[in-house]
Amino acid sequence: MFTPKVGDVVNRQPVTLTKDSTAYEALESFHASGVRIMPVLDNQGKPSGSLSLLRLSETYLLPCAERQREIRTSLAALARTLSSGVPLSPADEGIETFNLFIGAMREESFSGRIAEYEPASLMIMTGNRRTIQQAAIERGVGLLVVTGGHAPDEDILAMAVANGVRVMLTPHDTATAAWLARLSTPVSQVADQSFTTIGIGEPLSHLRQKLLKSGEAALFVTEDDGTLAGVATKSSLLAAIPYGLILVDHNETGQAVPGAESVEIYEVIDHHKLGNNPSLTPIAFITAPVGSTCTLIAARYRESGIEPEQRIAALLLSGILSDTVILKSPTTTGTDRSTAEWLATISGMNAADFGREIFAACSSLKHYGTPQKVVAADFKHFTHSDKRIGVGQVEVVGFDEFAVMKEELLACLAAIKQRDNLFIAGLMVTDIVSETTLFLVEGHTRIAHEMRYPQLEPHLYELKGVMSRKKQMVPHLLKILERL
Template structure:
């Protein structure tokens, strides 16, 4: 039975199941299209998080292939190093800076969190509150906190007390001393001053004494409502009168716990950006008593929490490589990622893995051919847009079957894909090659770096750029500029040799442009061209960098 693959739109939010399917640096059409097609196949088979990616700008030819079906380009991937966003805990609870200590403690207990980011009304970080801060506060308490140091906000207190307000306005604040009314009435009359707060039992004479002494707030505990005379006296003197359902101890404790978390939070502590490297984030966790730190974005809003445990158990990014298997051409940070597989049609590179992985290298003209065969083996028929991308890659890599890398398998795959995509192969090829030959707004440096591959043979490093075109006129007019850019490239690399191939698709030949005598000797030794000049040589019949140029140069360099 034949299944169907599914195209999915790109998402900026990646799940923990994300597997990057990515081609080489300076991506060509095969690299772009194969990443999209293979990701679609693996999503249909076994990897729902398979996501295509690219390591550079999309070339004009690949852009034309994508535009034909109105498909988005793969996500641009800068590296696969482990970031804070990859390992942080995105499940977090914040507390408002005006919440009470009691409410924060309840939140910690219910959510089983040892750290709460404290945020303002705009959800921006103001500080952090830890369970250690709460414990230190609790153990350090010997008295009820004096309200003159931190005013008691009546609305916060009533919120956690669950008491009944009999007289006074809920928006008041009290800044006087706090008294526990277990003393003699005479003592209350002598000690209580105007503006003070008094907590007392159901002793009417104590109620009256406190109010006549000028108490701003009287709290009667144990749910015992005061008499009408006391209520009238409180109103007469403009005092607040509250009935607490708790005993004296709990009522007094809740006064301290009604303070805002901003009073004991740690302001200005360490934070981490989600895009920071996980390896660099450990320094923020080395401070005494620092078990975890908030992860905040550029606007100061909390995105997660990072703990030492998160760093230890953080999952590496997962990657599948297509159309390459050389470390020098791969995504940065590959050594820090989990490589799940390779599917390619180039020579064996220098990758190493700790465990066995599927490593598919096939001697065909294009990686897309291998992927098309894998669709068939899986019994899945690619949708027309996917089939069109695979066909575009085969046309591009084989130069419409004129490259010596072309095999019968490429032709069979292309015929099947053309039927599925409902495309006429030669007309589609002309469309792609015209797009590839459009160099408007492109500089020689862009072309040199846009399809550059690096190699090492016989201890010598070699960089080879290539551009395929319907006409080499652009390159004929800019020899000197290409020479300048290759000299610059050799210094920046650094490379021992640099070479650029301008390949004429229709004539099946190339022009080699090079910066100086070392490269001229290399080209002469490899191809013996009849007209090797100071900076260029015609190479009739040479179109394939992989099949014709690299092996010939490798033989010369290896025999130095």
């Protein structure tokens, strides 16, 4: 199935945060990148949360009287945010909840202000105010932050050690330090734990469905092991698919690889009747009534003044010989013959001998393996008005093997007719020596009256001189459809 995948449009270099990133670091990333949502990753690189600029803004800007002083952070995150050089132990990674007070008043007033709070929950922030520092330590506060780069006196530090009070120094002034402290909360504490992921190999249509269903601004795209691969948004759906198709030897998406309608068709090189869907943009469409598309491809080499390599020339020659049944098919043109001559010269091969080798190698039905593979090997669908038909073709030397497999082949055609909802399902078995085709068909009961070729037995017709599906068989069947 040729289907665009999520990985074709996803941003594979997303801006991310770790669970230990602070709100301040998140704001810096939002400002620098211009994105509006970022995934929060765990230690394995897997999404553990989602943080949007809106959610972060609401957390810090919406008024909330009961939480104005509250700061949830770890000493490690706080020290990093305040540019503190204090050595930290692993235990300092734990999240704590503090009530922040600024020591900017007289000691008596300050002590009264903090008296109603549990001492261990207090974060006292002050400059070089000895009386405030001493009062905070005597009360046994959870943390004393000394601002302005002023180290406390030795006796104050000794008192802090004795009372089990942690002290942190910061070069920032008190106003800046207070603002930064509030933004020291790890994003794991404010991120949304509810988010939607999508696998990088999932069809692009799944992304569209999930974006609409979830209502989220972005989905996190994951690798098979669950690690983040990228971020997909609605704008990802507008991104150009980084590849397209060139249809060669057909021009209908119904005959193309499954999923062809999902990508842009860049070019068509074909020699069949036109049945293509309209293209959204102008494309190169090269078609001509020749016996083989390989003739058209060889012509492009000649038009460009390029001589194909010997092996490419041999490959193109084999295509022409196969399509035109060694230049015997009614579809064969003078252009096919002259092109085959040119390619034979380059490849150093005799076209007639090479053609016989090709058909000798593939004319045995046993070569295909199973009856199903015989039918499916070159089976094409065609549409006329509201009716669809399917016709396969194999070339043989003699009909002995076909006689043995006939009933199994007919059963395969019946199954395909039902599966694909076809009006007619047929198989051309063409003997390249006698230039005769036996046509095995499963279809409408009136076909027997309309075929106008000798019927050898039910479902089987002899078509002498018929070798081309495109130029003889399909036009005949389409006329039958018009009469039914």
